[in-house]
Amino acid sequence: xxxxxxxxxxxxGRPVVILSNNDGCLISRSAExxxxxxxxxxxxxxxxxxxxxxxxxxxxxxxxxxxxxxRRVMWYLSQVAPAVEIYSVDEAFLDLHGLxxxxxxxxxxxxxxxxxxxxxxxxxxxxxxxxxxxxxxxLANRLAKKSPEMGGVCYLDTEECRRWALEQVAVEDxxxxxxxxxxxxxxxGITTAAGLAACSEAFARKHLGRVVGARLVRELQxxxxxxxxxxxxxxxxxxxxCCSRTFGKPLTEFPDIVGAVSAFTSRVAEKLRRQGDAAHLxxxxxxxxxxGLEPPPYSCSAVLTLPVxxxxxxxxxxxxxxxLKRLWQPGHRYTKAGVIFDGLEPAGQxxxxxxxxxxxxxxxxxxxxxxxxxxxxxxxxxxKLASLILPSGQLQAPWEGQAQWRTPQYTTRLExxxxxx
DNA sequence: TCTGGGGTCCTAGGACCC
DNA sequence: TCTGGGGTCCTAGGACCC
Numbered sequence: 001x002x003x004x005x006x007x008x009x010x011x012x013g014r015p016v017v018i019l020s021n022n023d024g025c026l027i028s029r030s031a032e033x034x035x036x037x038x039x040x041x042x043x044x045x046x047x048x049x050x051x052x053x054x055x056x057x058x059x060x061x062x063x064x065x066x067x068x069x070x071r072r073v074m075w076y077l078s079q080v081a082p083a084v085e086i087y088s089v090d091e092a093f094l095d096l097h098g099l100x101x102x103x104x105x106x107x108x109x110x111x112x113x114x115x116x117x118x119x120x121x122x123x124x125x126x127x128x129x130x131x132x133x134x135x136x137x138x139l140a141n142r143l144a145k146k147s148p149e150m151g152g153v154c155y156l157d158t159e160e161c162r163r164w165a166l167e168q169v170a171v172e173d174x175x176x177x178x179x180x181x182x183x184x185x186x187x188x189g190i191t192t193a194a195g196l197a198a199c200s201e202a203f204a205r206k207h208l209g210r211v212v213g214a215r216l217v218r219e220l221q222x223x224x225x226x227x228x229x230x231x232x233x234x235x236x237x238x239x240x241x242c243c244s245r246t247f248g249k250p251l252t253e254f255p256d257i258v259g260a261v262s263a264f265t266s267r268v269a270e271k272l273r274r275q276g277d278a279a280h281l282x283x284x285x286x287x288x289x290x291x292g293l294e295p296p297p298y299s300c301s302a303v304l305t306l307p308v309x310x311x312x313x314x315x316x317x318x319x320x321x322x323x324l325k326r327l328w329q330p331g332h333r334y335t336k337a338g339v340i341f342d343g344l345e346p347a348g349q350x351x352x353x354x355x356x357x358x359x360x361x362x363x364x365x366x367x368x369x370x371x372x373x374x375x376x377x378x379x380x381x382x383x384k385l386a387s388l389i390l391p392s393g394q395l396q397a398p399w400e401g402q403a404q405w406r407t408p409q410y411t412t413r414l415e416x417x418x419x420x421x
Numbered sequence: 422t423c424t425g426g427g428g429t430c431c432t433a434g435g436a437c438c439c
Numbered sequence: 440t441c442t443g444g445g446g447t448c449c450t451a452g453g454a455c456c457c
Contacts, residue, residue, distance in 0.1 A: 020443035027439095027443070043442040061443090088439045088446085178437050209436060212449065242445060249440095281431095291442060303432085338444085402441090 001028040003069045004059055006123035007410050007418060015056040019044055022246050022401030023060055060403035068411045071234070072122050078234050080114055086231040093134060095228045108155040115152050131156040134226045135219035138175040139165055139193060162222055166194035176216045181208050197221050237275045243267045244338020248401035250289070251334050257286070258321055260399035263388055264339045265313070265320045272311040272341060273372060280309035281343035282316065284323040287336040294333075302326050309345050312364050313371070317385065337399075379413075 001018050005011045015032035019025065026033075026042045036054055038047060044058075051058055070089045078084045081094035094114075096107060103110055111128040118126050129140025136156055143165055144154035156162050172182045174193050184207045190196055197220035204213035215225035231237070243264040251257050261284060272279060285301035288294055302323040310316060320339055328334075374383045390397060408416035 022441090022443070024441075024443055041443080045441040048441090063444095091439070176437065180436065210449070212436080236446095238446070239448095240446070244444065246443065289442085305431090336443095 001030050001033075002124050003062070003066050004407060005030075006069070007065075007407065011057055015054055016059070017051065017056055018059050018061050019405070020061060021403075022248060023404055024246065024401075027061065058405055060406040062407050062409065064409040064412050065407065069122060069124060073118055073124055073126075074231075074234050076118060076121055077114070080117075083228055083230040084234075085228045086234070086236050092231075093137065093228055095230075096130065106155075107157070108153060111153045111155065112151065126152065128153045129156075130154070131162070132222050133219040133224045134228075135175050135216060136162065136165070136222065139169055139220075142173060143168060159222075163194070166197050166220065167192060169193040171196050174216070174220070176212070177208075181213075184208075193220060235275070237277075239344060240340060240342045241268050241271050241275075241279070241344070242338060242340045243271075244285070244336060244340075245399065246336045246401065247334070247399040248396075249398075251398060252330070252332065254324075254328050254330075256398045257328060257334060257337060258324060259388070259397055260337050261320050261324050261339060262317045262385065263397065263399075264337065265317045266385060266388065268339055268341055269311055269313040269316050269368075270372065270375075272344070273347070273368060275344075276347055277344040278309035278311040278347040279316075279341035279344050280306045281341065282306060282319055282323070283340040283342070284320050284327065285338050285340070286324070286327045286334050287338075288332060289335045300327050309343070309347075311347055312368055313385065314364070317387075 001016050004016065004018065011030075013032065014030070015036055015038075016030040017026050017033050017038060018028035020027045023044055025044060026038055026040060026047070029038055029040070033056055036050065036056070038050070038056070044051075050056075066089060074084065074086050074092060077092050077094060081096065082099065083095040085093040085095075087093055096110075099110070100107055107130050111130050115126050115128050118124060127141050127144040129137045129142070129144055130153070131137040131140045140154040140156050144150050144152055147154075154165070156165050169192065171177055171185050171191055171193060174196060177185070177196070185191070185196065188199075188203070188207070190199060197217060199217060201214050201217065204217040205211070207213065208216060218225050245260065245264065247260065251260070282304045283301055284304075285299055287299040290296070290298040304319050304323050306319060324337075371383050375381065388397075408418075410416055410418050
């Protein structure tokens with residue numbers, strides 16, 4: 001939502017919502033939209049009338065824009081802190097250990113400067129929580145977000161401060177406490193973060209997921225249990241990669257679904273090569289609507305252990321197609337499909353057998369490198385598998401969905417550059 | 422009836438996160 | 440009619456190894 005406001009300042013002060021893929025659900029909301037009672041994850045069609053009544057600005061999601069804006073923010077953060085862990089598209093942990101010695105002012109002032117600079121350089125408003133542990137930093141960040149008088153920064157520097165903060169936050173808003181745990185905590189009479197911080201290790205182990213729960217409680221008490229995992233050169237490297245989509249409309253025909261799964265596989269293969277990995281485990285899944293009259297199971301999946309870890313699009317698409325053959329059944333209305341790669345390892349690590357090594361695989365790697373280079377230079381999809389090319393006259397693949405209100409790729413597409421004046 | 426001790430790898434499932 | 444798309448970590452159990 002903030003990204004859209006940067007390029008459309010007239011949205012300032014107005015209720016704005018961003019929709020998920022296929023214009024399905026609300027996934028980002030301005031403060032004004034939240035005030036109208038619009039909740040995260042609501043299906044769009046259920047709140048359509050409310051949105052119209054209150055003249056809420058509605059946008060399809062524009063991941064190219066959000067990803068690029070995120071990259072800019074993260075790059076700046078990596079310049080000001082000794083180590084940065086990119087936690088998600090819109091969150092990062094900064095390691096401030098030892099930084100105070102080099103500062104003229106306090107960490108509080110430092111945080112305010114960083115925040116002001118992020119805003120000045122990218123237009124993105126942020127909040128900062130500073131504390132001895134990740135869990136407390138998240139909690140502090142939440143307080144900063146909820147209390148405008150704090151000016152976007154909350155620094156838990158003293159024991160009194162920490163205790164006060166724990167009293168302010170409901171237990172369901174603590175990082176790591178989800179739906180299931182909240183019920184158990186309420187049943188035990190624990191309703192605030194302070195209550196949680198005071199519970200015994202035995203209780204935490206028993207009811208909050210063993211070691212995870214024990215760590216959570218310790219972190220609330222101010223003892224770090226989670227180190228920072230620095231994101232090297234400002235990028236996120238993942239242990240598993242996935243691409244899945246809900247189709248624009250239910251699909252029944254095998255060729256349509258193979259087309260979708262091939263496209264998804266191509267995308268994940270690109271991600272795989274970008275982070276320099278190869279996968280040796282692939283899961284393909286196929287889902288049906290869980291909202292209609294049909295009974296479960298709603299989803300089926302096939303797991304393939306690949307003979308050799310690979311990141312080659314053509315090989316992976318072949319495997320995906322084989323997996324899909326085992327899953328697809330005629331007469332079913334499929335609404336979603338996806339591909340997941342696990343068991344990632346640095347590309348080229350696996351010892352190839354005498355027969356697999358050599359000129360053939362060398363050539364294939366080169367081909368993928370060329371493909372990535374061309375797509376990087378001339379734009380996504382410039383070079384792709386022939387099977388992904390649409391028949392002439394067809395603008396959209398059958399699986400592609402709605403994106404009725406997509407804004408331009410202001411920062412990543414030359415044709416979409418904002419014109420001023 | 423008794424029948425070790427130490428590992429690894431894989432899978433499924435459950436909880437959580439943004 | 441229309442209901443998102445990514446991830447993480449942990450645990451338990453089974454197969455298999457020496």
